[in-house]
Amino acid sequence: MTLALVSAADFFHLDEDLAVLCQALADRGIATEVVDWHDPTVAWGSFSAAVLRSPWDYTWHLAEFLDWAERVAAVTALANPLSVIRWNTDKHYLLDLERKGVPIVPTQVVEPCERIEAELLWAQLEGGRADEIVVKPVVSAGGRDTERFGRDELEAATGHARRLLDAGRSVLIQPYLRSVDERGETAVVFAGDRLTHGFSKGPILVPGVGFVEGVYREERIEPRQPSPAEAEAAQRALDAMSACVPGHDRRDLLYARVDLVLDERGEPRILELELIEPSLFLRYIPDAIDAVADAFARFVHDCEGRSAEARSPNS
DSSP states (O other): OEEEEEOOOGGTTTTTTHHHHHHHHHHOOOOEEEEEETTTTGGGGSSHHHHHEEEETGGGSSHHHHHHHHHHHHSSSEEHHHHHHHHHTTTHHHHHHHHHTTOOOOOOOOOOOOOOOHHHHHHHHEEEEGGGEEEEEESSSSTOOOOOEEGGGHHHHHHHHHHHHHHHHEEEEEOOOTHHHHOOOEEEETTTTTEEEEEEEEOSSSTTTOOOTTEEEOEEEEEEOOHHHHHHHHHHHHHHHEEEEETGGGGGOOOOOOEEEOOOOSSSEEEEESSSSOOOOOGGGGGGHHEEEEHHHHHHHHHHHHHHHHHHTOO
């Protein structure tokens, strides 16, 4: 059994989870190979399964990436499933979650065909009560093209939004919640539909935080036990995903990471639901390694079992 851990060659050295997962899976008798999704020579059908881990440049090549995912899903098991990947690559999914009653950070999306004026930026959110907003493209990762603006920066905020819109990119606008500066974000991680661990991520849209090799903003990671309210909100997001992606439910997910922040009342709000290539930061939470590796191992064994059944002359 060989499992493909899918990344991009430029990022092999940046993904801290890869070495941890490879060793943990080797301890369970499962061989792994870290594979570049851009490599045209890879025989994807030769793998028991392929698991997305760090193809972090997919946002620059979205159409190509989705075409690649479709080809791979046709010849081997792909995690997470193809329809989930399609849905989760675009942050319009936040509006889907909101329609299902999930408490998200208030979100407004502006499409390239729409005009945006400075006066509308604040009016679009919380009745204009936001002191600061975040403007970013709906297809983004690592904090790239994501900026924070205050009320005295209307022109800069509008200019950033217009540049994205002029490039044909839909724009997401959210209030910047002050709790992020005080306690950062809480990430809740699931593997095999089991909550395995949590951690905190320090604020990244603050002075002095730069980019790591131009790929993602520097992050300060610390272990954190999610509160009962945060765990419940994360569970609600996964339940809602089941209603948003026809043919799949949360039990079909090999992994999920739910990023939350607290609103002005101290209630958790979903900032992102990461179902494509979330960092799991296993190096910082060693107690979670076994649970995550066990889930990956079960996934590979299940894939092998289904493949063997399909090959059986009696099937």
